[in-house]
Amino acid sequence: MSDYGSIFGKWRAAAGETWPAYTHHAFVEGLRDGSLPQASFLHYLVQDYIFLIHFSRAWALAVTKADTIDEMRHCAATVNALIDGEMKLHIGICAEAGISEADLAKAEERIENLAYTRFVLDAGHSGDFLDLLAALAPCVIGYGEIGARLKEAAGETPYQQWIDTYASDDFQEVCKAAGALIDSAVARRLGDHPEDSPRWTSLCDRFTTATRLEVGFWQMGMTP
Numbered sequence: 107m108s109d110y111g112s113i114f115g116k117w118r119a120a121a122g123e124t125w126p127a128y129t130h131h132a133f134v135e136g137l138r139d140g141s142l143p144q145a146s147f148l149h150y151l152v153q154d155y156i157f158l159i160h161f162s163r164a165w166a167l168a169v170t171k172a173d174t175i176d177e178m179r180h181c182a183a184t185v186n187a188l189i190d191g192e193m194k195l196h197i198g199i200c201a202e203a204g205i206s207e208a209d210l211a212k213a214e215e216r217i218e219n220l221a222y223t224r225f226v227l228d229a230g231h232s233g234d235f236l237d238l239l240a241a242l243a244p245c246v247i248g249y250g251e252i253g254a255r256l257k258e259a260a261g262e263t264p265y266q267q268w269i270d271t272y273a274s275d276d277f278q279e280v281c282k283a284a285g286a287l288i289d290s291a292v293a294r295r296l297g298d299h300p301e302d303s304p305r306w307t308s309l310c311d312r313f314t315t316a317t318r319l320e321v322g323f324w325q326m327g328m329t330p
């Protein structure tokens with residue numbers, strides 16, 4: 107079982123080589139060793155600010171798709187953590203670089219961003235709570251995995267604040283809680299042997315597609 111839960115570990119394994127293509131992407135390695143150009147980083151952050159708006163909408167949709175109060179509580183808390191926590195990182199770093207919140211609000215959304223966020227929202231609109239969680243999981247837990255690795259492996263890099271945010275105890279707790287939510291939500295709906303469910307393959311596919319879209323997002327970051 108992975109640090110982030112049993113189902114996440116299975117979905118991650120089913121994604122095969124797509125997973126390391128995401129978590130070890132050249133953009134990530136550039137954050138780690140400091141070789142990523144600042145223009146790429148800022149371009150990524152501006153797009154990621156827009157991403158987090160839609161991502162918050164997707165977690166808000168999860169509140170409406172939940173079956174239990176505990177599930178609702180988790181999803182509602184994630185909306186708050188995104189808006190009042192993670193997005194502040196983007197606002198703060200961009201402000202230091204002379205990019206105001208007003209600039210962020212009127213930035214043009216790149217097509218790779220649009221593809222990813224609308225894919226996640228569609229998973230929730232056309233599917234159920236599990237479809238939505240499978241599409242959301244690579245985003246939350248992938249950054250936790252990246253942050254934890256970069257904390258151990260980072261060289262001299264100007265991107266330490268970014269690394270520290272995703273390596274932080276707070277963010278790691280968010281990832282572990284998301285993994286536990288996925289485990290309990292899958293057990294509740296598909297029982298103790300979810301791999302035997304006719305839905306299993308399509309849940310794995312949703313997870314893998316979201317992971318491919320994460321790879322595309324890093325790639326976009328490298329082409330301001």
Ligand SMILES: Cc1ncc(CN)c(N)n1
Binds near residue numbers: 154246249323
């Ligand atoms: C594209 C993307 N994926 C994941 C995360 C982490 N919440 C993020 N900020 N941006």
